[in-house]
Amino acid sequence: MQETGRGTETAAERAVPRSVAVLGLGNMGTALADALLTAGHRVTVWNRTAARTAGPAERGAAVAATVEAAAEAADLVIVCVRDYPAVGELLDRAGPALEGRTVLNVTNGSPAEGRSMAGRAAALGAGYLDCGVMAVPAMIGSPEALLLCSGSEAAYASWRDVLGALGRGSYLGEDPGLAPLADLALLTGMYGMLGGFLHAAALVRSAGASVGEFTTDQLVPWLRAIAGILPGMAAQVDSGDYTATGSDLAMQVSHDAIGDVSRAQGVGTELFDPLLGLMRRRVADGHGNEDLAGVVELLHRR
Template identity: 45%
Template sequence: MTNTQVTVLGLGAMGKALAATFLTGGVSATVWNRTAGRDAELVAAGAVGAGSVAEAIDNGEVIIAVLLDHASVHQTLDPVVSQLRGKRLINLTSTAPEESRELARWADEHGIEFLDGGIMAVPSMIGTPASSILYSGDKALFEAHRATLELLGTAEFLGDDPGLAALYDFSLLSGMYMMFAGFFHGAAMMSSAGVSAQEFAQRAVPWVTAMAQGFPGYAGAIDSRDYSAEVQHLEFQQAAVNAIVRASRDAGVATDLIAPIAELIDRQIRAGHGAAAFARTIEELR
């Protein structure tokens, strides 16, 4: 149990999960949401329901924003910025790295301590060992409330750059979305033969899990920019991916997802890198 007075702004699925976990951990929590009524279950569990943002901020030492986006953070907090002076603001809203940096500058201008975070979990994982939240910005703020933050999951401080946690968050999420999209594409292909998504998933999970073990090898090539390849060079990959494109069309599946990968490979080959490893396609991205 900690003595921190926490205010949670935003009671979507994630905000509710955070507030509920604080209450379970013995933390005094005030909650607010733009739409009235979403706090009923939390209030019944012991939270203080605030009727306004101003009231919610007055009740909290640490203000945690879990809102829709960057614009909503300003829409919610700009009108009460004078009340935030001397408070500690932790932004767990999904804001892009430059937006997190802008919020840090805004907070500094108004005498507000600021920490940004990226939640690497879905709401049901909050408060379990599977939950991880990345933080960056004000290290003193992080250390002062680390015990409270660790109620939510593993808390890791990445550095003083307030945009770094968001950069990690969005970079990891990009891999997640592309992984799921790849599964959707494969499931669409298999459906042309009457194979259910459930049946396909039974093969996809072990396959994708095994392939993920290749990340460190790719990382070494990317960091060293040594893209030499003894086997499966880009010209080999081109033939394979083009075959997937043809198979997709034959199955009546749109190529919106796979065609851009083929184009990355094609551009590298046109530039004279056909003998290089697949990892060299990163040079088309950065």
């Protein structure tokens, strides 16, 4: 895995202006265009609703009247739209103008869609990179923005400097489906954490306490500390050895304290119940002496 970012590429690399088109100027597309302009690149923009091009134009971007004209003006064509069908539509509209160029698709989708879009780009004579942008628009241009890329390794190497202007690039491999999969896996972890926060916030609020103080003083430090166990759990998943090193599953499901207290406080348990149900199933299957990581076998069997 190769990484690039503002802290890794040289000042000379950052100073070389490149020609880039950005197709799609929602909040994320606009943030990408702005970061590229700030880095000194030559940026051409296109958007289905022309009014959205006004801001980037004021900041130095050229505005293309058509998708084809935008592609002709650039060597790298970044596509940031609603979904993969919309990406495919734009590739069709650009047509032969994409020949010899690289398409960087930052639209969220599935591994199968990423592979299919790579084939469509190749048929038009274009290189292809699928890229999961793990950031909100305000993070673009900072090292905290993570760009997970897969597809043509040659294209990634050629455009590392531009990725460095957007955030921290990470190359996952030649399979275009790797980036969409990693994107969704990271979002899954995020939503799991946010779901836990919402249940915790409901419990704290049910007692009349300040959710803000609880989050800042207790929850965030606790989550930072507990995140340290994840590499160990990952090693168990990779090895298949779930031997308990602390509280085993049988002990953890011996009673439903979280559910009992939640219900007593008038808090719904819809977010926690699915995990508890999986833990109980694993114990019922004879794996009560395992760590929590063993539950992964109920989600995906080897």
